[in-house]
Amino acid sequence: xxxxxxxxxxxxxxxxxxxxxxxxxxxxxxxxxxxxxxxxxxxxxxxxxxxxxxxxxxxxxxxxxxxxxxxxxxxxxxxxxxxxxxxxxxxxxxxxxxxxxxxxxxxxxxxxxxxxxxxxxxxxxxxxxxxxxxxxxxxxxxxxxxxxxxxxxxxxxxxxxxxxxxxxxxxxxxxxxxxxxxxxxxxxxxxxxxxxxxxxxxxxxxxxxxxxxxxxxxxxxxxxxxxxxxxxxxxxxxxxxxxxxxxxxxxxxxxxxxxxxxxxxxxxxxx
Amino acid sequence: xxxxxxxxxxxxxxxxxxxxxxxxxxxxxxxxxxxxxxxxxxxxxxxxxxxxxxxxxxxxxxxxxxxxxxxxxxxxxxxxxxxxxxxxxxxxxxxxxxxxxxxxxxxxxxxxxxxxxxxxxxxxxxxxxxxxxxxxxxxxxxxxxxxxxxxxxxxxxxxxxxxxxxxxxxxxxxxxxxxxxxxxxxxxxxxxxxxxxxxxxxxxxxxxxxxxxxxxxxxxxxxxxxxxxxxxxxxxxxxxxxxxxxxxxxxxxxxxxxxx
Numbered sequence: 001x002x003x004x005x006x007x008x009x010x011x012x013x014x015x016x017x018x019x020x021x022x023x024x025x026x027x028x029x030x031x032x033x034x035x036x037x038x039x040x041x042x043x044x045x046x047x048x049x050x051x052x053x054x055x056x057x058x059x060x061x062x063x064x065x066x067x068x069x070x071x072x073x074x075x076x077x078x079x080x081x082x083x084x085x086x087x088x089x090x091x092x093x094x095x096x097x098x099x100x101x102x103x104x105x106x107x108x109x110x111x112x113x114x115x116x117x118x119x120x121x122x123x124x125x126x127x128x129x130x131x132x133x134x135x136x137x138x139x140x141x142x143x144x145x146x147x148x149x150x151x152x153x154x155x156x157x158x159x160x161x162x163x164x165x166x167x168x169x170x171x172x173x174x175x176x177x178x179x180x181x182x183x184x185x186x187x188x189x190x191x192x193x194x195x196x197x198x199x200x201x202x203x204x205x206x207x208x209x210x211x212x213x214x215x216x217x218x219x220x221x222x223x224x225x226x227x228x229x230x231x232x233x234x235x236x237x238x239x240x241x242x243x244x245x246x247x248x249x250x251x252x253x254x255x256x257x258x259x260x261x262x263x264x265x266x267x268x269x270x271x
Numbered sequence: 272x273x274x275x276x277x278x279x280x281x282x283x284x285x286x287x288x289x290x291x292x293x294x295x296x297x298x299x300x301x302x303x304x305x306x307x308x309x310x311x312x313x314x315x316x317x318x319x320x321x322x323x324x325x326x327x328x329x330x331x332x333x334x335x336x337x338x339x340x341x342x343x344x345x346x347x348x349x350x351x352x353x354x355x356x357x358x359x360x361x362x363x364x365x366x367x368x369x370x371x372x373x374x375x376x377x378x379x380x381x382x383x384x385x386x387x388x389x390x391x392x393x394x395x396x397x398x399x400x401x402x403x404x405x406x407x408x409x410x411x412x413x414x415x416x417x418x419x420x421x422x423x424x425x426x427x428x429x430x431x432x433x434x435x436x437x438x439x440x441x442x443x444x445x446x447x448x449x450x451x452x453x454x455x456x457x458x459x460x461x462x463x464x465x466x467x468x469x470x471x472x473x474x475x476x477x478x479x480x481x482x483x484x485x486x487x488x489x490x491x492x493x494x495x496x497x498x499x500x501x502x503x504x505x506x507x508x509x510x511x512x513x514x515x516x517x518x519x520x521x522x523x524x525x526x527x528x529x530x531x
Binding site for chain 2: 164171173174176179183185263264266
């Protein structure tokens, strides 16, 4: 049988998918064990019990200076920044993307500006943001928004502009105004695409979050990773990175499920 | 007899390419006009001009004696070959949409008794086109023929003065097409519609129409083929729709082969 025709059933898929991950974990454990055999105080490849011990302190014991549970305070601060950034960017993508995609005069006016902003590397703007908005939360959220909003806006605008001309004409023959076409024809059809755009923007959003936190912050997942790097604390960095990955996967799955549940018509119901 | 729709000396040009030239046309209320012609002759352009999707370069179009704005409106309904239903709305929502647009300009949603009345009207329309059992189904779950039925119901619920059909049955297989022919003739009679249909199927044009318009170029310049546009070269009224059909069909077939 040709490989292109080999379908994998659900049980085998889980098994096959887990295999390379388990293999990587195994390779890591073997290497870590070897290093610890040579030097019991090795910090570069910590063993699971070392990570558990280091993390337990951050998870369950309040910090002596601030009285916070460090891990949870970091998670909360990062998710708050990420959520705000994603939320504002999503709202902008929806509002601006819809009108730019649907209304030719608006597209002619703002299209070049959006394209211009989109090509600027967002990290290059970070100094400007720090100078203009200070080192607080605002500049971190702003970096995420500036980093992902232009791409999302352009995606939504392109999607709306690509709606079949026949649909827009048909709506007009049914008596719809520009406003009615916007909210009843373009908006609902942009929603599944918007969720998709958020999913694709999650990766860049995390990059901008960690970057902003690494440069100027006093709490946050990215801040912690870059702080403990000074002490070679791989036993904290590795669990933190795993935790970030877990959060990102959870968000992606949640968005994908939401899209399928809320917009069944967009997910190939029928033929 | 006063015409419902009048085209006076209509020209359509794209740059220096002339697509339609000097089209003069009067369509009476209750007519079923079929427009035929070779590919690229400007059949669809003519339909788009009547629809208001495009403005003529010169000339005027009158509906009930009033000049038409170069914009689509609820007085002219349309069914395209594809993409003329909204994929995110169920069949019933697709049909109610036209009623909601007129009665709820801001929210485009109706509530209470107005909503029930609109739902009832839309349901009746869907039953008339044979979709009474598929009210809550999304277009993607409907077959091609059923999607076209839905597109027709959606247009008719607005009671347009003229229904424009742009190769509406072109993508359907022959059996379904015959059903759709029967349906459109029934609707045309029941609702006293005025229909203008573009088609590339001669048999369809002659069996359905009360009048057949053939669009083609009258003149041809071999060095600059784009400088002459198409116009109505034949205008065949088919008043007695039983006997002359076959004869006229043979006639137009031979004439189109001669002129090409």
